[in-house]
Amino acid sequence: MTVAAPRRNQWRLVRELFDDVPWSRTSFAMSVLCSVLASFSAVALMGIAGWLINRAAEQPPVMHLTAATVLVRACGLGRGAFRYVERLFSHDLALRLQSVLRLRTYDALAHTTLLSRRRGDLLVRIVSDVEAIMDVVVRVLLPFASAGIVVMATTIIIATMSVPIAAGLFLSALAAGVAVPLLARTASRAADRALIPTRGELAGIVAEINDAATDLAAYEDTSRIRALQEVDEQLRRAEERAAAVRGFAAAAQVVAAGVAVLWSLGFGIAQVEAGTLSRVELAVVVLTPLALHEVLTTLTQAAQTGTRAAAALDRVGQILDAPPLGQGDAVAGSPSEDPGISVTDASIGWSPDEPVRTGVDVHVAPGEWVALTGPSGCGKTTLAATIMGLIPSLGGHVEVRGTVGYLAQDAHVFNTSIRENVQIGDRDATDDQILDALSRAGLATPAGVLDRIVGEEGSMLSGGEARRLAIARLLVGGRQTWILDEPTEHLDTETAAALLNDLRELTADAPVLVITHDPAVMQIASRQIALDATPAGE
Incomplete structure (x- = not known):
């Protein structure tokens, strides 16, 4: 469905929705905080557990291990608890934004002639495309904001033990959390953007076939079935391309994590021999990159989701920006003694x-x-x-x-x-x-x-x-x-x-x-x- 309307920037639309929904920025800040605490608990759990195991091997007095034991338990419980609270805040915000956007979309439709367009595609716009605002909040903005803060905090903590190792960890995190997702997004941009309108086209054809099923069967007309198969094939190829890119990106992130571990191990051994890093700290700086890079694994999919969400919100924006025609009210006039x-x-x-x-x-x-x-x-x-x-x-x-x-x-x-x-x-x-x-x-x-x-x-x-x-x-x-x-x-x-x-x-x-x-x-x-x-x- 082609709608003659100026394009609305999706990020401007997101900002407008945040302005319209009370306490939206506070809710998002709480979501980010809880997500950071959940992710950092996972990273800290690996580092503290590594410290505890190596320190215990030195057979110190048991009381020297008590604090670490408590922290391990706290991080293990905190990871699940903070993630649960983060889900409450983020999904509540996303659903409220979605409700406001859906109402605005319905209101815009009531004041335009777009209801006369292809029903299947229009249905996708007001249902699936509107839901893209949830993806923007939960699966794009939140993961990137949280991962960025966790990377900075982890780098600073590792820097207190070894600056060279912290620098290598930060560079590997930039590669896995920024460069790889951006490259993946660029590689699959065309496929990701094509997915949204293709799904709308598929829905439009399905609606046509459903409406005309009796006539198509009576005349043995298979043209619409063939059209459906062609669009479905386009959708399958776009999904395959996006999935292949995600696979290569996941491999690249694993390589980045491996490089970070080897970097930490190489510099760590040298520093242990030089006496500037303890053996227990070596375990911490070697194991921490594994947990940190696990936090970054979702960012490639988040980048691709961002492309798809942007395409979906563009389509919603076309409805919102469609010029209103007339009153938008099917009941014209007011009661009269001389109708x-x-x-x-x-x-x-x-x-x-x-x-x-x-x-x-x-x-x-x-x-x-x-x-x-x-x-x-x-x-x-x-x-x-x-x-x-x-x-x-x-x-x-x-x-x-x-x-x-x-x-x-x-x-x-x-x-x-x-x-x-x-x-x-x-x-x-x-x-x-x-x-x-x-x-x-x-x-x-x-x-x-x-x-x-x-x-x-x-x-x-x-x-x-x-x-x-x-x-x-x-x-x-x-x-x-x-x-x-x-x-x-x-x-x-x-x-x-x-x-x-x-x-x-x-x-x-x-x-x-x-x-x-x-x-x-x-x-x-x-x-x-x-x-x-x-x-x-x-």
Whole structure:
């Protein structure tokens, strides 16, 4: 899905979220502190244990080993305890940031036309891509910040025993914790960035296949399956490349750890012989690099995760930065004693630079059924969106009197109860009001009907029942002006006729604009307005 929007820098987005979430920086600081203590406990455990074993071999008085014994136990327990607390702080922060970002994304979608784009890709953006903010906090920023502090602290402590060994340890840590992750990130950048949009494309194709499964099977059309396999192969190759890079990076980090141990051993033996380093300290400076480099092993994956998270947040940023169109509210106007629609010499379109039509005149008075006809693409739905306030008119005059209800030909039915589906029209509607709306819409209302689950996209309902359920939403909301978009589409003749009769009765005193290709609808309309296929400006 290509969204025409300026690119939002992902780090600016992260900073904005930190500004919006109370105590976010404090929570992150606590996460880093606990992560440092957990990692440093692991490093200290190795060093102190090495000191304790070598000192014990010299058979000193037992009391001389007590402090070291206590520290070993404290580090062993502290490593798990601090890691647990770090997880509490970091995940709590990440989930709060994710909640704020998801709400902002939903709000942005409500004010744009992006909902008309490919649903599979859009679903990935608002679910998986939004979750990338958790990866940024937990799997990118936190590991690098923690590892940096632990490396500095360990280097300073080792420097009190041997400056050359500390320098070698620091250089090996830079190689394993900075150079290797950066090189790995560069090597797999293209693959990592491709993973996110490829997953969106995969989801889009899966959604298309799911929607058209019956037709594809009936016509034995395998083109979409082949497209799915091609995208899946692209995804597999990108994952393989990223995994191969991680493998080489892990090997390089092992080499860096080995070099650090050999460096420490070589300089340590020389210093022991020179009398500037004790034998017990030699064990500490040789074993410590092993534990320190273990802390650095996750940084390569963190660097790759950072690339993927940046790509995901870029896609979320495209939604957040998409220019708002109109009011973003499908219910235009306010209650009126004289409801109606007046469109005079209007220019309509989704882009100010490319109007779909100009000079549009549509007037609908109470009690009128005005049929809006014309070939596909001539601007009927664009006019309806303009009347409802989804997009602004590009010129002329558009006046809507009274609250407007819109009956889409593909009005979405959610996989929940009938009650909750009808309450979309009025969230505060009581059961009695819902039952009355259902009855007026022509749906049977036996006991317990409100709790009936209607299935995914109304799969437990017939086409006529789903359309009547959508009508009940408008009735419960008390809409005064109606816009009907292909109300009889995909219905059999008998069902369509019954629906039209009921709609005509329900809207006897209301102004109704009907978008239709159905001759039966045109026949009962008060009058027709035909839009030709001539583009604006011709």
